[in-house]
């Protein structure tokens with residue numbers, strides 16, 4: 213197909229629908245610079261096409277909730293190849309969905325129609341690491357766990373850690389501004405990302421891949437791409453500050469008789485452990501039982517957890533093992549000896565295997581829920597003292613509508629990052645149904661808004677929450693977001709219908 217014909221064809225299509233579908237001419241063009249294995253297409257093609265089922269892993273999200281209809285996935289190996297693809301798509305009005313590890317929980321990485329999927333999986337090389345400054349410069353498609361393993365021999369750790377670390381990519385982490393388990397200690401990616409390389413909507417490469425800790429030369433443009441979920445540009449390179457690995461890490465899981473004890477416990481733990489406290493995670497009883505049921509990590513004995521309403525996982529990371537262990541043991545003794553103990557029992561990890569096992573209990577909750585049923589996920593920021601109120605109110609609301617039961621909503625639970633004020637409210641049902649969806653929304657959003665909370669603390673807006681953005685952002689902010697989108701992506705080809713409706 214000649215380019216001229218392609219344009220006429222496009223003019224016809226664009227009258228009928230907002231974007232052009234990927235066609236044979238597009239695939240032929242991609243083949244001029246991408247190897248065969250870097251293009252998966254179901255379109256009939258001289259160079260071969262794949263069965264539709266081969267695209268399922270790209271067209272379906274981690275939860276099995278969102279399904280796209282992409283006919284083609286491209287996997288560029290370099291920034292230059294990303295730029296060529298994006299330039300072409302911008303010219304011919306083809307919408308693109310950037311995709312990292314596809315572990316996002318709000319449908320952001322899945323096409324809403326038949327957009328082209330641009331997978332960063334083949335951009336997986338570390339560009340440089342400086343063991344003195346701890347600055348890592350890497351392709352966006354590197355998997356978080358692999359980066360962790362890469363810098364471990366240099367005694368450094370990644371500033372973020374999350375349950376999906378074996379699959380999620382650093383570019384996806386940046387695009388979602390992922391929080392995770394280390395935010396309490398190392399802060400958000402807005403602080404630790406030092407620079408980015410981004411392919412803009414017209415194919416221009418924005419090179420802000422600096423390794424400077426300080427740079428006050430005008431607007432800090434890279435911040436806009438952190439958490440933009442691929443709607444403003446495609447992140448191809450990341451410069452990130454990695455902290456020195458702690459010399460000693462310990463963790464303990466504590467069983468609490470009442471939720472009311474969580475906040476006094478948090479205060480006490482912060483005071484006693486001060487600089488060595490690195491995580492304070494909350495798991496309610498339902499979430500804990502599900503994690504244990506589905507073999508996620510090791511729990512306490514049945515005797516220890518009898519009567520426990522909830523659990524917290526405390527992690528310490530410090531410079532000297534004896535010092536840290538002494539502090540932790542003192543704290544535990546104080547907690548158990550008190551006249552009105554805040555905890556019922558606790559288990560302290562004794563070796564690296566137990567350390568991982570206790571963490572698996574908390575990190576594995578998301579996976580346990582997905583094994584148990586279909587999850588309605590609300591990732592909210594609310595005042596700490598409202599964690600239980602929100603979970604209970606949601607459960608009661610569903611019960612009033614007769615939606616609790618083995619064939620409807622099986623469990624309502626809360627877990628999350630207490631240190632960051634972030635609760636994962638999860639409703640685990642037998643199936644996704646409109647009735648449950650309608651019962652939950654806008655109920656949950658209105659509840660969150662009544663506490664001036666955020667409807668998305670760390671997972672983003674994606675496709676799941678575009679209609680609810682106004683609960684956490686005022687009209688002025690949303691209007692500015694629209695203007696920024698129009699400025700960065702005038703033709704709207706980058707991840708359409710995500711974040712903004």
Ligand SMILES: Cc1cc2nc3c(=O)[nH]c(=O)nc-3n(C[C@H](O)[C@H](O)[C@H](O)COP(=O)(O)OP(=O)(O)OC[C@H]3O[C@@H](n4cnc5c(N)ncnc54)[C@H](O)[C@@H]3O)c2cc1C
Pocket residue numbers: 274309310311312313314315316317319320321322332352373374375376379380381382383384385386387388389390391392393441442443445446447448578579670671674707710
């Ligand atoms: C078991 C489990 C535990 C999780 N725990 C946490 C947690 O503790 N904290 C947390 O914040 N999240 C968590 N998540 C959610 C998810 O893992 C994160 O959002 C993660 O950062 C997504 O990375 P990814 O590479 O999989 O991105 P994807 O899912 O592929 O994409 C997510 C979004 O980013 C965009 N995107 C991806 N790569 C790029 C790129 N290079 N350039 C531009 N845009 C891009 C996509 O278009 C999409 O909008 C968890 C998920 C699972 C399954």
